[in-house]
Amino acid sequence: MKTSVCIIGGGPSGLLLSQLLHLQGIDTIVLERQSREYVLSRIRAGVLEHGFAELMRQAHCGERMDREGEIHEGFYIAHDGKKSRVDLYKYSGGNSVMVYGQTELTRDLYEARDKLKGKVIHNVEDVQLHNLKAATPPYVTYRHGDEVVRIDCDYVIGADGFHGVSRKSIPRDVLKEYEKVYPFGWLGVLSRTKPVSPELIYARHERGFALCSLRSQVLSRYYIQVPLTDKVEDWSDDQFWAELKRRLPTEVAEQLVTGPSIEKSIAPLRSYVAEPMRYGNLFLAGDAAHIVPPTGARGLNSAASDIYYLYNALLGHYKHGDDAGLDGYSAKALARVWKAQRFSWWMTNMLHTYPDSLDYDKKLQQVEWDYLFSSDNALSALAENYVGLPF
Ligand code: RFL
Ligand code: PHB
Numbered sequence: 001m002k003t004s005v006c007i008i009g010g011g012p013s014g015l016l017l018s019q020l021l022h023l024q025g026i027d028t029i030v031l032e033r034q035s036r037e038y039v040l041s042r043i044r045a046g047v048l049e050h051g052f053a054e055l056m057r058q059a060h061c062g063e064r065m066d067r068e069g070e071i072h073e074g075f076y077i078a079h080d081g082k083k084s085r086v087d088l089y090k091y092s093g094g095n096s097v098m099v100y101g102q103t104e105l106t107r108d109l110y111e112a113r114d115k116l117k118g119k120v121i122h123n124v125e126d127v128q129l130h131n132l133k134a135a136t137p138p139y140v141t142y143r144h145g146d147e148v149v150r151i152d153c154d155y156v157i158g159a160d161g162f163h164g165v166s167r168k169s170i171p172r173d174v175l176k177e178y179e180k181v182y183p184f185g186w187l188g189v190l191s192r193t194k195p196v197s198p199e200l201i202y203a204r205h206e207r208g209f210a211l212c213s214l215r216s217q218v219l220s221r222y223y224i225q226v227p228l229t230d231k232v233e234d235w236s237d238d239q240f241w242a243e244l245k246r247r248l249p250t251e252v253a254e255q256l257v258t259g260p261s262i263e264k265s266i267a268p269l270r271s272y273v274a275e276p277m278r279y280g281n282l283f284l285a286g287d288a289a290h291i292v293p294p295t296g297a298r299g300l301n302s303a304a305s306d307i308y309y310l311y312n313a314l315l316g317h318y319k320h321g322d323d324a325g326l327d328g329y330s331a332k333a334l335a336r337v338w339k340a341q342r343f344s345w346w347m348t349n350m351l352h353t354y355p356d357s358l359d360y361d362k363k364l365q366q367v368e369w370d371y372l373f374s375s376d377n378a379l380s381a382l383a384e385n386y387v388g389l390p391f
Helices: 012-023 050-058 063-068 102-115 237-247 299-320 324-351 359-372 376-387
Strands: 005-008 028-031 047-049 070-072 074-079 082-087 097-099 119-121 125-130 139-144 147-152 155-158 176-191 201-203 210-216 219-227 261-275 282-284
Touching: 005 012, 012 028, 012 050, 012 102, 012 299, 047 050, 047 299, 050 063, 050 097, 050 299, 063 102, 074 359, 082 376, 097 210, 176 237, 201 324, 219 237, 237 261, 261 324, 282 324, 299 324, 324 359, 324 376, 359 376
Parallel strands: 005 028, 005 155, 028 119, 074 201, 155 282
Antiparallel strands: 047 097, 070 097, 074 082, 125 139, 139 147, 176 219, 176 261, 201 210, 210 219
16 A cells, blocks of 8 residues: 555544645545544543644534534632632633543544545554665555555654554664653543533642543543552442542532443553654654643643644645755654643642652642732733643
8 A cells, every 4th residue: 555644543643634634635544553432432631722623623623523512711720628710711811722522522533534535444453664764765564464564655653642653663762751650640530410510620639639520511520639559440439429529629519410430540640752753754743752641631732733733744745845844843843742741740730649748848839829829920821821832
C-alpha cells in the first residue's frame, strides 16, 4: 500500500489529523491496534478548549458537539467547606470551554472518517516504523493475522498514545525524557445521575482532592484522589459516594444524587515530555509525546494544538512546497506543551493532598487560595490557561 501520511493511532489525535488532511485532498492511512468498540469504550477527557472546538468545526465534525455539548463560562473551586467561582468568561476576556466527552468526540471523528471513506485499519499488530532518517522514504509494516503488510509513505505520524510504538522507535540517545510521577491516582466514576452542579467543582480537602464533572444533564463524572496502592475492586459504589461526600462542602454533598456506576477506573497521575517531537520523517503528536495529570484538563487539548501545528505544517509542504512548518514543528509544539505542563502541575499541587507534605507546604497551599481569590491578575492567569492559550 502507498499513502502520503501514515498515522499510527486511531485516538482523537490521529483521527482529527487524518480528517483535516483528507478535506484538503491529502491521502492518509490510520493504523489502530484496538477495535473501534474498544477505543470508544474508554472514558477520558470532558473539557475542550474553545480553540479545539473550532478545530472540530473546521474538520466538519462540530455539528453534534455544538448541539449536545455545553458551553461553560466558569467553574468552582471548593476549599475549607466553601466554594468560590472562577469566572472564566470575565477573566479570560470573553472565552469559555466546551464540555463534551472524548468518547463522543471520537465517535464523531470515526463517523466523519466513514462518510469520506477514510482508511482506518483496526486490530493491527506488531506495527514497525522503518527508514525514518534514511535517504529513502520511510515505510511502516504491521501484521494482520499471518499477513505482513507494508505501507510506503512520505511521513509517519506517531499519534499512538503514551504506550505506543512510535516514540520507542526514536533512538534512546536522541530522545530526552522529562518525567514526574505523583504519589496518587484518580478513581473515576461515571453514573447516569443528574450532576450535582451545572458547572464543574474542583475540591481541595485534607482527605484528598475531588472533582465533580459531567457529560450531560443526565450523566455525571466524579473523581476522588486515591493512593497508588488502591485497586478499583477496593471501592464499592457506596464507599465511593460516601468518600466523595466527605470531601465536598456540606451544601454540595447534601445535593449529590448517587446511583450505580456505569464505569469505574483508576488513572495514575504523571507529567511527561519527550523532546524532540520530530525524528527524521517521524512526527510525534498528543499523548505519544507528552502526558499531564488531568487536573488542568490539558491532555486532549495539548494533543489538539499539536494537530493544529502539524496540519498546517503538512499543508505548507503539500500545497506550497514550503517545509518551514515541518522544520519548526517540534520547537513550536513543545513551547505550548510546556506551558500546559506548568499549568497542570500548578493545579495539581494546589488541589491535592500529598502524603509527605511539610507543614510549610500546607501553609503555602493555603496562601495560594488567599492570593488567587484576592487578585484579579491571579484569576486571569488561571482563566487564560484553562480556556486555552492561543495556538
Ligand atoms: P490516545 O487517546 O491514547 O490514542 C492513541 C491510540 O493509539 C493506539 N495505539 C496504537 N495503534 C497502533 N499501533 C500501536 N502500537 C499502538 N499503540 C497504541 C491506542 O489504542 C489509541 O487508540 O492518544 P491521543 O489521540 O493523543 O489523545 C490524548 C487523550 O486521549 C488524552 O490526552 C486525554 O484523555 C487526557 N485527559 C484529559 N484531557 C483533556 O484535555 N481534558 C480533560 O478533561 C481530560 N481528562 C484525561 C482526562 C485523561 C484521563 N485518563 C484516563 C488518563 C481524564 C482522565 C481520567
Ligand atoms: C472529566 O470530566 O473527565 C474531567 C474534567 C475536568 C478535568 C479532568 C477530567 O480537569
